[in-house]
Amino acid sequence: MRARPALPSGRALAGGFLVAVAMILAFAVASASRHGPHRQVVVARRAIPVGHRLVVDDLRLEPADLTDPVASQLFDRATEVTGSVSLVSIAADGMISRSAVVADGGDGAVGREFSFPVDRERAMNGRLQPGESVDVLVTYGTGDSARTLVVAPGVRLLDVTEAGKATLGSNGKVVVTLLLTDAEQLLQAAHASAVGAVTLVRSTGATPGSPLDTYVTPGAPPRTADTVPTSGAGR
Numbered sequence: 001m002r003a004r005p006a007l008p009s010g011r012a013l014a015g016g017f018l019v020a021v022a023m024i025l026a027f028a029v030a031s032a033s034r035h036g037p038h039r040q041v042v043v044a045r046r047a048i049p050v051g052h053r054l055v056v057d058d059l060r061l062e063p064a065d066l067t068d069p070v071a072s073q074l075f076d077r078a079t080e081v082t083g084s085v086s087l088v089s090i091a092a093d094g095m096i097s098r099s100a101v102v103a104d105g106g107d108g109a110v111g112r113e114f115s116f117p118v119d120r121e122r123a124m125n126g127r128l129q130p131g132e133s134v135d136v137l138v139t140y141g142t143g144d145s146a147r148t149l150v151v152a153p154g155v156r157l158l159d160v161t162e163a164g165k166a167t168l169g170s171n172g173k174v175v176v177t178l179l180l181t182d183a184e185q186l187l188q189a190a191h192a193s194a195v196g197a198v199t200l201v202r203s204t205g206a207t208p209g210s211p212l213d214t215y216v217t218p219g220a221p222p223r224t225a226d227t228v229p230t231s232g233a234g235r
Contacts, residue, residue, distance in 0.1 A: 039064050041095050042075040048090040054081050054101065064095075073097050087158060099131045102156065102179060111181035116193035117163050117173040123200045126174050132157045135201040136178070136185075138192035151192050152178070152185040154203050176200065 040061045048058060059078045066074070074095055075081050084101035102111075120126045128134065136152040159177040180186040192198050 039066055039071055040076055041066070041071070042078055042081050044090045044092055044094050044096060047092045048086050050086055050089055052086045054084050054086065056082055059096070062093075062095075073099070102158075111179045112183075112186055113158060113177055114180055114186055114189055115159075115175055115177040116189070116198070117175050118193075118198050118200060120172050120174050122198065123160070123174050123176060124202055126160065126162075128157055128160050128174075128176070128200065128202060130157060130159050132202060132204045133206070134178070135203045136189055136192070137199045137201060138188075138196035139199070140196045148199075149192075151188045151198075152180060152182070154206075155180055155185070157200075 041064045042059050043062045045058055045060045048054070052058075056078060059081055061076075061078065064071075074097055081096055081101060086101055088100050090096060090100060133154050134157050135150065136155060137148055138151050139146055139148045141147060156179040157176060158179055159175075161175050163173045163175040178189065180189060189198075
């Protein structure tokens with residue numbers, strides 16, 4: 001009588017199972033690659049200079065395989081970008097990020113850019129990021145005569161860069177670039193940066209309908225045009 005063939009050992013069975021799983025995973029990866037990227041992003045059809053108002057002919061959609069954090073910084077519909085103005089130069093075929101453009105204010109005017117230095121400790125210790133919304137405050141005077149006014153609430157921060165070196169008792173300065181859509185606010189901000197102590201307050205996500213007002217040091221004398229520079233707040 002012939003001996004029965006020996007059954008596969010446990011190790012052989014485990015090895016065969018692992019090979020089967022590997023083949024299934026390889027098939028799944030190959031199938032996914034055939035389907036291609038599952039997202040689309042807006043790219044520049046041609047080179048776009050700074051200050052250009054984007055139109056439909058400047059844009060096109062391209063497929064892209066991106067993670068959620070990266071995709072959130074880009075546009076997936078051309079209608080979101082049309083009418084915006086470029087803040088930086090964008091190369092042909094380059095993806096358009098949300099920080100590279102600014103939306104039209106509705107009347108065709110998108111505002112003016114204004115840069116000035118601020119003490120780091122008065123600008124969120126330099127932790128502000130481009131694209132955030134900030135309130136611009138200025139304090140005139142010292143002691144009992146000091147007054148803090150709102151120069152420009154809820155303006156867009158375009159850029160933050162280091163400026164100068166830190167000195168004893170100070171963390172140095174940062175140069176901020178703001179987009180100001182109101183001419184009076186621009187003049188007030190320029191005046192404040194020259195003669196007052198400017199403070200930037202992060203207002204990104206602030207509750208709408210809660211505007212700031214002028215703060216007067218308790219016991220300060222009544223405000224007059226001769227003692228306090230003009231401001232749009234607390235008039």
